Amino acid sequence: MVPTIRWLDNKVEMIDQRKLPHRLEWYTCRGHGDIVRAIEKMVIRGAPAIGIAAAMGMALGARSIKDRSYRGFRAKFRKMADGMLRARPTAVNLRWAVERMTRTVEGMADRSVEEIRHRLEQEAESILAEDIEINKEIGRKGEKLIPRTATILTHCNAGALATGGYGTALGVIRAAKEAGKSVKVFADETRPWLQGLRLTAFELMEDRIPVQVIVDSAAGYFMRNGKIDLVITGADRIAANGDVANKIGTYQIAVLAKENGVPFYVAAPISTVDLDIGSGGQIPVEERDPREISIFRNHRIGPQGVKALNPAFDITPARYVTAIITEKAVVKPPYKSGLKKLQENPRKA
Amino acid sequence: MVPTIRWLDNKVEMIDQRKLPHRLEWYTCRGHGDIVRAIEKMVIRGAPAIGIAAAMGMALGARSIKDRSYRGFRAKFRKMADGMLRARPTAVNLRWAVERMTRTVEGMADRSVEEIRHRLEQEAESILAEDIEINKEIGRKGEKLIPRTATILTHCNAGALATGGYGTALGVIRAAKEAGKSVKVFADETRPWLQGLRLTAFELMEDRIPVQVIVDSAAGYFMRNGKIDLVITGADRIAANGDVANKIGTYQIAVLAKENGVPFYVAAPISTVDLDIGSGGQIPVEERDPREISIFRNHRIGPQGVKALNPAFDITPARYVTAIITEKAVVKPPYKSGLKKLQENPRKA
Numbered sequence: 001m002v003p004t005i006r007w008l009d010n011k012v013e014m015i016d017q018r019k020l021p022h023r024l025e026w027y028t029c030r031g032h033g034d035i036v037r038a039i040e041k042m043v044i045r046g047a048p049a050i051g052i053a054a055a056m057g058m059a060l061g062a063r064s065i066k067d068r069s070y071r072g073f074r075a076k077f078r079k080m081a082d083g084m085l086r087a088r089p090t091a092v093n094l095r096w097a098v099e100r101m102t103r104t105v106e107g108m109a110d111r112s113v114e115e116i117r118h119r120l121e122q123e124a125e126s127i128l129a130e131d132i133e134i135n136k137e138i139g140r141k142g143e144k145l146i147p148r149t150a151t152i153l154t155h156c157n158a159g160a161l162a163t164g165g166y167g168t169a170l171g172v173i174r175a176a177k178e179a180g181k182s183v184k185v186f187a188d189e190t191r192p193w194l195q196g197l198r199l200t201a202f203e204l205m206e207d208r209i210p211v212q213v214i215v216d217s218a219a220g221y222f223m224r225n226g227k228i229d230l231v232i233t234g235a236d237r238i239a240a241n242g243d244v245a246n247k248i249g250t251y252q253i254a255v256l257a258k259e260n261g262v263p264f265y266v267a268a269p270i271s272t273v274d275l276d277i278g279s280g281g282q283i284p285v286e287e288r289d290p291r292e293i294s295i296f297r298n299h300r301i302g303p304q305g306v307k308a309l310n311p312a313f314d315i316t317p318a319r320y321v322t323a324i325i326t327e328k329a330v331v332k333p334p335y336k337s338g339l340k341k342l343q344e345n346p347r348k349a
Numbered sequence: 350m351v352p353t354i355r356w357l358d359n360k361v362e363m364i365d366q367r368k369l370p371h372r373l374e375w376y377t378c379r380g381h382g383d384i385v386r387a388i389e390k391m392v393i394r395g396a397p398a399i400g401i402a403a404a405m406g407m408a409l410g411a412r413s414i415k416d417r418s419y420r421g422f423r424a425k426f427r428k429m430a431d432g433m434l435r436a437r438p439t440a441v442n443l444r445w446a447v448e449r450m451t452r453t454v455e456g457m458a459d460r461s462v463e464e465i466r467h468r469l470e471q472e473a474e475s476i477l478a479e480d481i482e483i484n485k486e487i488g489r490k491g492e493k494l495i496p497r498t499a500t501i502l503t504h505c506n507a508g509a510l511a512t513g514g515y516g517t518a519l520g521v522i523r524a525a526k527e528a529g530k531s532v533k534v535f536a537d538e539t540r541p542w543l544q545g546l547r548l549t550a551f552e553l554m555e556d557r558i559p560v561q562v563i564v565d566s567a568a569g570y571f572m573r574n575g576k577i578d579l580v581i582t583g584a585d586r587i588a589a590n591g592d593v594a595n596k597i598g599t600y601q602i603a604v605l606a607k608e609n610g611v612p613f614y615v616a617a618p619i620s621t622v623d624l625d626i627g628s629g630g631q632i633p634v635e636e637r638d639p640r641e642i643s644i645f646r647n648h649r650i651g652p653q654g655v656k657a658l659n660p661a662f663d664i665t666p667a668r669y670v671t672a673i674i675t676e677k678a679v680v681k682p683p684y685k686s687g688l689k690k691l692q693e694n695p696r697k698a
Contacts, residue, residue: 021652186658189642191540191564197643197651205652213657215540215642217565217598221663224600249566251573252601259604293538293564294546296645302546303370303554308562309535314570 004049004161005056007125010063012056014044017161021202032061032080039087039094042193046162047236047272048131051093054084055124058101062117073113077105089284090245090313091236096271097127131164134269137327138168139175142232142267145323145330146176146183150229153219155188156247157199158234158267168267169232170203172325177209185211186228188219190247192292192310216249220256231257235268235324242318242335243280248311254320263322270326270342280315288312353398353510354405356474359412361405363393366510366544370551381410381429388436388443391542395511396585396621397480400442403433404473407450411466422462426454438633439594439662440585445620446476480513483618486676487517488524491581491616494672494679495525495532499578502568504537505596506548507583507616517616518581519552521674526558534560535577537568539596541641541659565598569605580606584617584673591667591684592629597660603669612671619675619691629664637661 002024005014012035016027027043029035035057038044044053061080067073081098088094104123108116146152152173156162159170166174176183185204190196197213204211214222222228231253237245244250244266257264277283290308294301302308324331324339331338351373354363361384365376376392378384384406387393393402410429416422430447437443453472457465495501501522505511508519515523525532534553539545546562553560563571571577580602586594593599593615606613626632639657643650651657673680673688680687 022649188566189540191538191566194650197655197657201655202652205655211656213639213642213651213655215565215597215659217537217540217596217601218658218660218663220601220604221597221660222658224663247566248564248570252566252569252605255569255605255608256601259608290562293562297648299646300371301543302562303551306546306550306554306562307560308546309567309571310564311567311570314567314573 003165004163005044005052005128007056007121007128012053012060014038014053015161016043017045017199018042020198029057029060031064032057032084035060036083036087045195046157047091047093047234048163048168048269049161050088050091051097051271052128052131052164054087054094055097055101055127057084058098059120059124062120065113068113070109070113073116074105078102088286090286092274093271100127128164131269132166134327135163135166135168135171138267138269138325139166139171141327141330142172142265142325143175143179143181145265145325146172146181147229149182150176151184151186151227153186153188153222153228153231153253154200155196155233155250155253156190157195157203159200159203161199161203162234167203168234168269170200172232172267173209174207183209185209186222187211187213188216188249189213190249191216219253223256223260223262228262230263230265232265232267235266235272236313237283238266238268238273238324238339239277239280239283240275240336240339241279242321242324242333242339244316244318244321245280245283245285245313246316248314251314251316254316258320264320265323265325266321267325270328273339273342275340275343280317283315285314286312352514353512354393354401354477356405356470356477361402361409363387363402364510365392366394366548367391369547378406378409380413381406381433384409385432385436394544395506396440396442396583397512397517397618398510399437399440400446400620401477401480401513403436403443404446404450404476406433407447408469408473411469414462417462419458419462422465423454427451437635439635441623442620449476477513480618481515483676484512484515484517484520487616487618487674488515488520490676490679491521491614491674492524492528492530494614494674495521495530496578498531499525500533500535500576502535502537502571502577502580502602503549504545504582504599504602505539506544506552508549508552510548510552511583516552517583517618519549521581521616522558523556532558534558535571536560536562537565537598538562539598540565568602572605572609572611577611579612579614581614581616584615584621585662586632587615587617587622587673587688588626588629588632589624589685589688590628591670591673591682591688593665593667593670594629594632594634594662595665597663600663600665603665607669613669614672614674615670616674619677622688622691624689624692629666632664634663635661
C-alpha cells in the first residue's frame with residue numbers, strides 16, 4: 001500500500017484523496033499554508049491522518065520562520081499553530097498533534113532555532129511512525145472481538161488512508177483477516193464525499209477483503225435482515241463520557257445497531273479521546289459548504305438555488321457504543337472511568 | 350404545475366423524471382412496451398404514478414391487439430397484463446391498476462372490441478383524475494395532524510411527480526400551507542436516484558415552500574437536535590398489519606423518529622394497502638442494478654469492478670408508524686382492524 005502522507009527533504013507529499021480511486025496523484029505541500037489548505041479542502045482527511053499532516057505542516061512552517069531568537073521563533077510558531085487549529089474543528093487529533101509540536105518547542109528554550117527545526121521534523125516523523133504502530137496494536141486488540149466468520153459494516157473510511165497506514169476500523173478488519181478469520185465488509189458509500197465507495201472499497205479490494213458497497217440509507221435494511229454481525233467505525237473525537245463524534249451518519253447506524261442487537265464498536269487511538277470535554281454536546285460539529293451536496297464533479301444535481309445543510313459529523317451518545325477499541329485496551333462501559341485510566345498511565349499497557 | 354403524465358389521442362406523454370430538474374422533457378409512449386420500459390427505467394416513478402402509467406399502458410396496448418373476438422382480445426390483454434406486472438415488483442398500485450383494467454375487460458364480454466378499447470381509455474383517464482382528487486383528500490385529512498408551525502422531514506419524492514398530481518406526503522404539506530400553516534421541509538437527498546434533491550426540492554421550490562436538502566445520513570442528526578417536528582413519507586405497499594414498504598432508507602428514519610419522539614406519518618391512497626399480504630415480510634423488495642450506486646451520470650465513482658448491493662425499498666414495521674393517512678381516514682394503531690375497515694366500505698367516508 002502506498003503511504004497516505006510522507007515527509008521528503010523540504011516538502012510533504014500526500015495522496016490527493018479527492019482523486020481516488022481513479023487517479024493516484026501526489027499533492028505537494030511546501031509550507032504551512034499548503035497543509036492548512038490541503039486539510040480544509042479534504043486532499044487528506046481522517047482524524048489521525050490530519051493529525052499527522054498538521055504535525056508535518058508545523059515542521060514545514062518552522063522552516064519559514066526567519067527569527068533567530070527563541071522568543072521570536074516561538075511567537076511565530078504559536079501563531080502558525082492557531083492557523084492550523086482552525087483548518088478543521090471536529091477531529092481532536094489535529095489539536096493533539098499541534099499541541100505536541102508546540103510542547104516540543106516549549107521544551108527547547110535553550111536550543112538554537114536550527115536544532116528546534118530539526119527536532120520538529122523528527123517529531124512529525126515520529127507521529128507518523130507511531131500512528132502506524134498504534135493502528136496495528138488497535139488491530140491486534142480489536143480482532144479478538146471479531147467472530148471467526150463475520151460480516152462487518154463500516155461507515156466512511158477509517159482505513160490506511162485515514163491514518164498513517166493500516167487504519168483504525170479497517171485495521172481491526174485487516175488484523176482479523178491476518179488472524180485467519182473469514183471477514184466480509186459492507187461499506188456505506190458515505191455521502192456527500194463518498195469515502196466508503198471511493199476509499200474504503202478501494203483499500204479493501206487492494207487487500208482482497210470482500211467488500212460490497214451500499215447506500216447509507218440501506219444500513220438499517222441489512223441489519224434488520226440479519227446480514228450484519230457487527231459494526232466498526234473510526235472516531236474524530238471521543239468525549240470523557242464516551243460520546244463519539246464521527247462522520248455524519250454514524251449516529252444513525254449506532255441507533256439501528258442497538259435496535260437490531262448488533263454490536264457497535266469504535267476503533268480509535270488514545271489521541272482521539274478528549275478528556276477536557278465532558279460530553280459530546282460540547283464537541284464542535286463542522287458545517288461544510290452545502291454545494292458538496294448539490295454539486296457533483298462540477299455538475300449541478302439539484303435545482304438552481306437549492307438550499308442544503310451539510311453537517312460533516314454527528315455525535316453518537318455513549319449508550320449506543322458497545323466498546324471503544326484503543327491501542328492500550330478495549331474500553332467497555334462505564335466509559336468515564338475506563339477512558340480516564342487510558343490517559344493516566346500512558347506507558348503501561 | 351405541469352402534469353406528471355397525460356393521455357393524448359394515440360399516445361401517452363410523461364415528464365422524463367431522470368432529466369429533472371435540469372430539463373423538462375416529455376417522454377412519449379406509443380405502445381404497451383414503451384410504458385413497461387418507462388416504468389423499469391424510472392422515466393416515471395412513485396407508486397401512484399406508476400399505477401396510472403400502467404393503466405394507460407394497458408389502454409395503449411389494447412389498441413394494438415388485432416383480434417376481433419372477445420376471447421382472443423381478452424387472452425392477449427391478459428398476457429400484456431402479466432408483462433406490465435413484471436415492470437416493478439414492490440409498489441402494489443401497479444398491480445391494483447392492472448387488475449382494475451383487467452376487471453373492466455372481464456365485465457364487457459358482450460361488447461365489441463372497439464367499445465372495450467374506448468372504455469379502457471376512459472378507465473385510465475379516470476384513474477388519473479381520481480388520483481388527483483384522492484391526493485387532495487389525503488391532504489385535507491392529513492394537514493389536521495400538522496401543527497401551526499412545523500418543520501417536516503420527508504424522504505424520496507411523494508409529490509405531484511410521484512402521483513397524478515398534488516402528491517401524497519407533499520400533498521399533506523401543500524394542504525397545510527394552503528390552510529395557512531407555517532411549514533418548512535427537510536428533504537433527504539435519497540440516494541441513489543436523488544429524488545429528494547432533484548424532485549422534492551424542485552416541486553417545493555416551485556410552490557415557494559421553504560426546503561433544505563440534507564444527505565440521508567443526516568436525518569438522525571437533525572432529529573436528535575430537535576430540528577424536526579414530524580416525518581411524512583409516501584408508501585409503495587402497506588400490508589394488512591400496517592407494515593410499510595417504501596423507498597430504501599424509510600425504515601431507518603422511522604426507527605430514528607421513534608428513538609427521538611418524533612411522529613412518523615405515512616400518506617398513501619387506499620390502493621396502496623394490500624390486504625392479501627399479512628405482513629411486510631411477504632412484500633417483494635426490488636433489487637436494482639448496482640451500477641445505480643457506483644456510476645453517476647456515466648462517471649464511474651467507485652473502483653473498477655466494485656461490488657454493490659442496491660435494494661430499492663425497505664420495510665418499516667407498523668410499530669414505528671404513528672398513523673397512516675388515506676383519503677378516507679387517518680388510520681392509527683391497531684392497523685389490522687383500521688386498514689380492513691377502509692376497504693370494506695369503500696364508498697362511505
